[in-house]
Amino acid sequence: MIANNPTEVNIFLLDGSLIDEEYFHTLEPQTTLILQKPGEKVLSDADILYDALRRVNIDFLAAGDKVTQFLTENLKAKVALLNKVLNKDDSKTVLSTKDEHPEWFQDLETNCTTKEAYMHRRCQDRIRTYLYKTIEQIRGSDVYMNDHKARQQLLRTIAFFKVQLKEDHYFGYYFDRSRAKTGNSRDDNDETDSSRCYEHCPCNFSHISYETYLRQRYLRLPQSSDTSTTDVDSTKIDETDARRLVEAEKNANDKISCIYRVKPSGKQIAICDEKGEFKCEGRWNVDGCAYGDRHRINPYKSREELALFSTWNLDHK
Template structure:
């Protein structure tokens, strides 16, 4: 039995639930929150939990948001509002003006907030690592991580796991998976192989871990630099101090919170391009007696061959005009 916490989309109320499975969490959580409709389960960082295996990897006391159909949880501006409250900016006491502040130009305000936090990134606490030495940094995390590096590594793993579970879910919902047994077999084999590779690579925990020897996306102090919009070679932000967006989430609790708004951007998009290409690869492999090129799709989904860590201002959610390479969809079985 695992102790969990559940809340609704507005996060007005959080209650404890003891459960063993994801389905049990949904039933008991819905009862305690008086939600009658079927719910979706989401983590505080926006990752949906729709797989029992993923649920079992999450630690006790994790907070789950139970969302009604069509409902979305507060993110983005709400997180930033809490961060601004934490640094006690005077204008946050302006009552109704606070609400107006967050109704327009949110991205611009994120950018200005980043400037403030960058100034704070040189404080003494940035070098501290253990929870016992900088307990304020861990406030609100509900994490058993003993160090900042361990916590950040787990956040990196959460994001990569999220891409795996979302992709798996999308593929299993497809017509090809549900109605074509050969395609289903090809997709199942490819997903199993990718899951094994992710476990072997520890779900790329090193991306956010400043103590990692390789694969980390920050310097040894923990400072991350935005890689720029998907179609640009670098971040084009021009600030007073720097010529690119940067942040050190290891510096303070506020910086850690704001870093959660930074995104991994798939240059070749996951939902618009990679998943459809994955399905096409399964069909080709079924017809030609070949195998899905798992390595190709793995690198597109989870590695920095196709992932760019970007500031929210540089995260363009419009359609990207790059597609998967059809020549790389399948490989001969001897190559697998």
């Protein structure tokens, strides 16, 4: 039973990702959540598993060290060999639906019925994880906790990023091969048409105007129920500062203007090809990948490649 004020309770996924109300409504049914009350430390599933293994049998961890050693010795050749094995059969790569390729969807906790929809959602989740981990780090910084003026600007910035990411569909189309460039004459077809998006995409959720969102979502303007609270804490200071800021802007200008402007969504083009293959473009500071044509992956091909793709860093883009 949670006796605390609901606004004081944080909600995390098992991987340690902090989620908010909007993200909560996009989760699959039966998703396991972790509730964190003030002062509590959140342990992810990886932390719990590690601790359990350490208590039960240290040999498991020793085996893990041997695996690590194996992966660090001549890794280039071993990855090439693994890639060759996984790419041996590509006959089912072009299949899309759960009925056509049921083993690809095996053990996946999803309502998605096509590979494209699932990959679209996975990309959105990856971008959301980046966002929420950044928010968590910002809220734990000295500047955020001790500088009221800076806190207001950071809250506005966080709100703006959430709205802009929503406008950009959280870049879910990056992993969606149905959005790949085809090289035909349909250069400006319907890549910006949100009606082509999936049910899980935020563009299909009802929402208030962007300006209202930026005013209220993270400024945490007081609601009527807040008046009964007598505790003075940093949240209340935030609310008071926000209200004063809005009132000052009202007095300065009859029409409240927003300091940020959300840009319309651009073309929704995947970073893979029509078959779903991703090619490494190299590190951010070099031209091309040092591994050449061997550093590629197609998560649409098999369940094994889909699992391997989750470890792929896309920072090189």
